[in-house]
Amino acid sequence: MIIKLKPYKKDGVFYSGEKIKYSVSIANKYKVKQEGTFTAIVETEMGQVVSKTQVKLKIAPKGQRSFQIEIPKPEKEGIYNLRAATNTSTYDDTAQYAFGYEIGRINTPYYLPPDFDEFWQTAMSDLAKVDPQYKITRSEEHSTKYHDVYRVDMVGLDEFPFYGFLSIPKLKGKYPVIIGYGGYKKEVFPLLFDEFISFAVNVRGIDKKYQKEFNPDDKEQIMINAEDKNAYVYKGIYMDCIRAVDFVYSHEHMGMDLSRVLAFGGSQGATMGLVTAALVPDKINAVIASNPVFADWKNSFAVGKSKRVLTFPSDAIVRYLRDNPDFTEEQMLETFNYFDLQNFMPKIQCPVLYAVGLQDDFISPGSAIAAYNKLRMDARAASELYIFPDLGHEIPVYHNSFIGIWFAEQAVKRRKR
């Protein structure tokens, strides 16, 4: 049996003034007649069933049936999982889909520590006191006929070393700058753009040379020093992102147009780009954030735990809490609230191109969208949200092409310095 479900709207996002409809096509590849039911079960992200829509099936041998189903509108805005269960004489299958309902209204409570701003101001001041010790070395290995590539070593908070790859087109000119941040524990390599100077940043923890100092107890990165907000690993990581911006701003003579500096990343890199734009809003023109993570930890962790099979990061957290019974979930969230993406979003002043896959197992898509909704009104008006209902922690190739177009658009506008 081949079952296909297609939402009436390509992005799978519906609003109160319209029907939530899917077209269903079921092909019976068996030589026997199939009788049974097709059931669309709609669940919240936490797995609570909100509706069931059933259609009786009778499909001739080698036959096909196509029909439409209308899903009852949920009472609340949110992201909903749709389990499409086909149960017939000789076949049982369930496929997973998802849709959004009134996503512009999705909101999650803030868990904003009262000293959040002070915490980050102190971190920035502490960073400013650290001599960056920039060391720029031409990388023959990565340089090409068209780009000079340099490895840039520097130190961040607590004098911890990290590095990045600076790629400069050989053609003369003053270029806009793209600062790229990588995913969780992923090394990023030089990004060779013809129209931009790029700085691909590998924050602490990426360089294997310093792994012992970075993670002496060999913990999952996300849990390193989670007991103490001041020592938590992401304080250093987020400050490394700021140091990378410092580097760009202190090397204008290398051809960088500092009135046009953009940030981008996917997954954790998306979060780092957004946090950077929030912490130094006067230095970033626009952010591309695809599949951001670490938004609304409380809800994300609750959603993660509710899944039949735990995935990262929930599995790592559950394991850590189990192995460290003196450290509670509440204590962990107290630390995480200082690093929660949703708390940074209202501080962003620039346009954001934001993408979320509704079947993302690593995050709660609803939390990610709620974080987007926390952008200031003016920033949100200039931003764009793209939803991919069939994708997980990824974006389609064609969205990458659009990212190029969007970047070029954003690089037109100079920021006053």
Place this chain on the structure above:
Amino acid sequence: MQLSKSYIIFLFTVMVLSIGEARADYPIGKRRTAITGTFNYFYSDKFFDANGKLTNNFPGDYFQSTFYSLNVMHGLGRRIDLTATLPFAKQTLVNGNNSETRAGITDINIGLSFHFPSVDYKRYFTLKTAVGVPAYQNNQTPYLGFASKAVMLGANYSFTPYKNGYAILEFMYTRFLDSQDGPNQYRGSLTIGKMYNKHTSVTASLAHLVSQSVNTAFNPNLQLNKNFNAATLNVSVGRKINRSITPTIQAYYTLLGRNAGLGLGVNFFVTVRLP
């Protein structure tokens, strides 16, 4: 002498339309601007007669022109571009002992392009519309053009035929409005190019222009003909010299025609993309 004049009309019509085609016709980008300055030199001492037969001018007779234009493209939106062209021409016609020269701004064009991308943004369907307004009057030979307002409608399809390649299949229709006998002009072209490397492009374009009018009578004074056709081949090489500036050199040649001049022309244009 006058045999070359019909080509003037043809030349300018083609040139205005072909500038900017050195690359695929993708949107320039919201709020981005491209300014192209063009210099053209053209020389002709032969023509295609009414039967398409290549004929020599009288010995010593020739037509020569230098042409300058400034074209500005601006992205009004993500998929809408505004285009304006301000052309200036100086042309000399030599016939026996008689030599005539005239210079001036010719047909000013202002138009819009609406781009419709494919899902992967690699192919574009583009609708074009433009108006042409003459900035001269035909009160002194050699004429600079039809001296008629015109409307242009067109469509093209830009695609990637092979790796690092680009192609445009285009059709344009132009109606000259100020005279009952038009003409109506139809132009089809196929442009194929390849990025030789990251900074250098090589482009070839084959175009055929058909100018039709109820006024089909042949006049030895070719400037009065509104019924002609010609096919041209042009080849260009462009090289980006810094982040913003791309000079391009283009040569074109008339392959065949009817009531049209034959000559070899060279364009040199410089495109500056801002920012």
